[in-house]
Amino acid sequence: MGSFPPRERFEAAVAEGNALLTRYGYPQRGTAEELSAWLHTDTPYPNPDPADLLGVPFLVVHEIVEIDETKRRGLRITQDVIVRNMEIINDAHLTAAEIELRIAAAERKLPYVASRFADLESWCEDPLLTEDQKARYESFRERVSGWLRKSAEEVTEEL
Numbered sequence: 001m002g003s004f005p006p007r008e009r010f011e012a013a014v015a016e017g018n019a020l021l022t023r024y025g026y027p028q029r030g031t032a033e034e035l036s037a038w039l040h041t042d043t044p045y046p047n048p049d050p051a052d053l054l055g056v057p058f059l060v061v062h063e064i065v066e067i068d069e070t071k072r073r074g075l076r077i078t079q080d081v082i083v084r085n086m087e088i089i090n091d092a093h094l095t096a097a098e099i100e101l102r103i104a105a106a107e108r109k110l111p112y113v114a115s116r117f118a119d120l121e122s123w124c125e126d127p128l129l130t131e132d133q134k135a136r137y138e139s140f141r142e143r144v145s146g147w148l149r150k151s152a153e154e155v156t157e158e159l
Contacts (some may be wrong), residue, residue: 005051010036013053017060024103037077038067044083044128058112066096078118086128094137098121101144106128110151112145120144 010032018029039050053059067077069092075081082089097120104112123129124137 003051004036005054007032009051009054011059013055013057014064016057017064019115020057020061020103020107021064021099023107026065026099026103028065028068028099030060030067034067034077035060038063039081041077041140042080042083058100058109058135061103062100063098065099066092069095081122085134087130087133090126090131090133092127094133094140098140101147107145110148114148117144118143118150 014030014032014035018037021028036050039047041047041051048059053063066089070077070081070085070089073088073092075085075088097116099118101116102115104110119135120141124134124139124141126134129137
């Protein structure tokens, strides 16, 4: 993991993420402190480089929602919250991914959505998912695939 950017970068990125969530009617809100703490947690997956993550508003939205969903399920951000609660975290992650990609699509950033499709496909193969979670992740993957197909058809029609 890269070095942690200054607090001001976290605050600016979270403010932008919160603004996107507000613009599209999502109630989740984050703080710089929570995001920083979240990026310090233990995880079975590689954590993103904080500087890179803070530069992508949709990834910040994802993290804000994931943190909020985790807290709504009664968990606190601790060093081991993710590794000790994988089923809950995987549910929170799916909710976060859905909101992240819906907002990106609404912002007409379909190349971003397409760029995340490979990640989504790999998430569907995650051995830490329950069978029910695999089915829900796969259903979401199919919906995103449909968004991308529809988008490609609309672009082709415009040409």
